[in-house]
Each structure stands twice: as C-alpha cells, then as structure tokens.
Amino acid sequence: MRIEADQVCVDYNGRVALYDASLHLPAGSICGLVGMNGAGKSTLFKALTGFVRPSRGRIRINGQRVAQAQREQAVAYVPQSESIDCGFPVSVWDVVMMGRYGAMNLLRIPRQSDRIAVRDALERVDLLELRHRPIGSLSGGQRKRAFLARAIAQRASVLLLDEPFNGVDVRTEKLMAELFLQLRRDGRTILISTHDLSHVRDFCDLVVLINKTVLAYGETSEVFTPENLELTFGGMPPNLLTGPSSAEEPEP
C-alpha cells in the first residue's frame, strides 16, 4: 500500500478537524478526495505532509512513518495557485528546482542530475520555453503546471494536489489528465482534493468521501452513489450531481 491511514484524529487546540479517518490507497492509482469546505480535506493533506501531527491513529506512506517518508522525498504537495505569493521573485526554473532540494546537500547546490530532472519535468508540463519567466507572470494554468513539474522533479511516489482544476484553462486540464495517466503507469499514487464531481468521474479510479471523517472510499463506480454524496454534502447534494459534466471554464 502507498498510503495507509488508520483511525487518524487531528485537532487544533481542542477543535476536532478530523476523527477516525481510515483509508488505504494502492500504488498506481488516481484518487479523488471529495468533501465540502471545512470537511477536513486540507487537514488530511497536512497530516500526510507532516504539517500537523495526528493526536491519535497512525499514518504510513510506503510502509514508513511520515517523517521517514519525507526524508525519502516520497510525498509531494501541489498547492492551489491562489495560496502562493505571485509577486515572489523566483523564476519558473527556480520553483521546479525546489523539488530537488530534498535530494541535494545542505547548501542546496544543484548537480547535473538535478538540472536534468528539472529540465525533464518542465518538458513534460510544456513549460520549458517559459523557464526564465518570473512565476508571477504566468497564467493560472501555467502556474499550476509549474508546481506539478516541481512534484515530478521531486520524483515523489505520492502526489497531493489541492483543487488542481480550479481556474485552469482547457489546455492545462488536458495536459494534466495525460500526465496523471502517465504517473499512474509509473506506479505513483495521486490524491486529488476537489469539490468538482464531474472531474472525479472523468479522472479518478478511486474516490474518498470525507466529512470530518472518511465516510466511504473505494472504486469510483461503487462509492459515487447519490446516497453517499448526500452524506458527504450534508443532505444537500450539489446540482452537479444530476447535471452533465460541467462546461469548460474559460481561461481567466
């Protein structure tokens, strides 16, 4: 198993954010993490990246504790582009190179192998030509691809993506879908947090429904039932559920 979480509880100063959350995800899978805002999606991500420590329960990544998995560069986190300071004076190349820091020595001086990994990752997300551009000058979709390239350059076996389809152009969405399939073929496990159900149906083999705890998880076709979704969204199934796949969002 790539990711094993058993009865994980997380609380912030006594306020419970997640309780009794259990899930097991195999290598080589694309898994949607679905829940409302505040349902504990980002808390689960934080627990998997080691940002918060569960007050109870146990998490294993590749059979190892989170701290050990971190040291082995096993987990990559792809942030929402809105959570990143766009005025930050770093280039696309610099950002992707940050994916290699964990593999470098303490002074973080890149070796040839690091530069090759970065170049390769940039090629795969089709941003090689823009590598010298400041990260803030990219469009939302391009920025998203840059952070995806960072995760690829890191060669992590687990990728956590926070709302990857938010405000993304059609081209980026297609490119990401292809990349996800490639990464799955390489045996990587991709966990996608989203509230857009149509994307889950299109891309994910597995789905985890979450509302302060893991309500259900498994094959998308089995778990994605109206009853389960009603549970997830607190009795208010979003109209996305009945409608066709949502229209393509235009590029902002």
Added chain:
Amino acid sequence: MITWLLEPLSHDFMVRALLVSALVGGVCGLLSCYMTLKGWALMGDAVSHAVLPGVVLAYALGLPFSLGAFVFGVGSVTAIGFVKQKSRVKEDTVIGLVFTGFFALGLVLVSKTRSNIDLTHILFGNVLGISQADIQQTLLISALVVAVLLLLRRDLLLFCFDPTHARSIGINTGLLHYVLLSVLSLAAVAGLQSVGIILVVAMLVTPGATAYLLTDRFDRMTLLAITSSVLASLLGVIISYWSDSSTAGCIVLVQTGLFLLAFLFAPRHGIFRQHPEIGA
C-alpha cells in the same frame, strides 16, 4: 563634490561611523529581503523594540549588550508565539502588546539603573560616538548573521515562498523559523548601533522593499538591497555631517528617498512604467 565627500574622512570618528554604518547597512539590507518577502515587518519592529530591557540589563551587569538583546529579542518572539497559540487574541494584537510591554520594561529599567547609559543613544543611535568595544561586537554579529543567511539562503527562500513544500520534503521549518528570528534579533542589535531602536525597522524593511520593486530575481534583489542600504548609510552619515542633523534620521531618510525613486521609476513595477501583465 569631492571635498564634500572627502572632508568628513579627515576625522577619525567619521571614518569609524561610515564604516560601521555601511557594514550594518549591508547586513540589514541582506536580511531585509527575507523580512519583506516573509511579511515580517511588524515582527522586525517588535523584536527591535523588545531588545531594550536586554540592552539595559546587560549594560548594568557589565555583559556584552548583544547578549542581553539577543535573549530578550528571542524571548519576546517566544512570548508572542505562546500567547497567540494559547489565547484567541489575533497575532498582530499580540505582537503589539508584547513588544510595547517589553519596551516599557526597558524604559523603567533605564530610569532605575544608576549607570552611564544614555537612553537617547539607544533609542536614536550614536554611530558618531561608537566605542571600540561596540565596533568589535558589531563586527562579530555581522559576520554571524551573514554566515547564517548565506549558508541557509536557499532553505530560507523556500521557507518564505512555500513552507508546506519545505515541510513535505523534510526541511525543519520550525527550526528555520527560529533561526530567522534569532538572526533578526542579532541584526536589530547591530542596527541599533547606527540608527537606534526606533528606526531600526527601517533598516530591516526599506532596502528589501526598494529592491523588490526593481527586480523579479531573488539573487539580484539581495544585491540591490545591500547596495541601496550601504549607499543610504554612507550618504546619510555624510549628509548629517554637513547639515549637522540626526545621523539616524538622515540614513533612514535617504533610504526612504531611494524607495520613493524605485516606487516612481522602477522599470517594471514603478507607477510611471506600469503596463498590463502580458500572459503567454
């Protein structure tokens, strides 16, 4: 012009003042890049004020003042973190109340200790009358701060940019947080030599902000911040010599002036040169 620049150099105290303030300016300029990118201006203000009781106690006990300042600088930050975590009061409020508390304690201590501390020198700097011992301390502090910032520059940059990623690849962000705060306390001590506690925050913020307007590359930003900060220190000291006015005031005014120039005329981010971002 030449005499304007050279005449001050005929006085030993002016040479010392120029060298010390240039050094301090350079060190604070380097650190200011991290302060502006991390959004720690208020934290810089807090730490620089909170070192006052430390400085007073160290003087009274005959210890190096940097030691006292360091203890109280880090102490104030720890107190801020603790109160923020354990109460529902918002962070900026906590910062405001903790540093003023420390500063007030310092004021009371100054008035109660019978020593030859001159409060105005601590508050507004006294670079023209800096002692040999103070110069040595400043040198030591500067070397330490620069060494730490250079060794950890990439980690600190990542810590400012994306702490979640830093954490997820196994970098100890908690440690980096305290390293940056310790360096801040030390730089504040160095800075108070030249401009005093009240204005030290300008040294820790303005050069970084100026450089940030001039470039989109971090390496260039650090070089520009250091350059503008050193330039401001040198010009400020010379202007204060000729105009017989507050040295600290002149240094910070030149810094502010440089910022204004960048604000108005920076090639890409100045208000006279702005054009809509062109997406690719």
